[in-house]
Amino acid sequence: MKIKIFKDFIGDGFETSEIENQVNNFIKNKQIVDIKPAMIYDHEIGEGFITITVMYEETKKS
Numbered sequence: 001m002k003i004k005i006f007k008d009f010i011g012d013g014f015e016t017s018e019i020e021n022q023v024n025n026f027i028k029n030k031q032i033v034d035i036k037p038a039m040i041y042d043h044e045i046g047e048g049f050i051t052i053t054v055m056y057e058e059t060k061k062s
Contacts, residue, residue, distance in 0.1 A: 001033060004054045010039070012046040023052055030056040 004026060008019040023035075033055040041048030 001055055001057055004056065006052045006054070008050050010041065010048050010050050014050075016050065019050060019052060023054065027054060027056065029059050031059050032056050 006019055006022055006026075008016075010016075034053075035055075036053045037050070038053075039048060039050045
């Protein structure tokens with residue numbers, strides 16, 4: 001089993017499409033065991049981070 005972590009900076013009115021596209025492209029041809037999203041955000045300064053941890057196994061290509 002392998003783990004891949006995606007990280008992205010977020011601000012006010014943040015858009016998640018970039019990190020979503022990265023994850024979607026990465027998980028193609030992989031057997032996904034688990035996906036765990038997490039977000040740390042400070043509302044006072046309007047900034048934070050989003051992380052997505054993907055646990056996976058490579059699939060065999062025929």
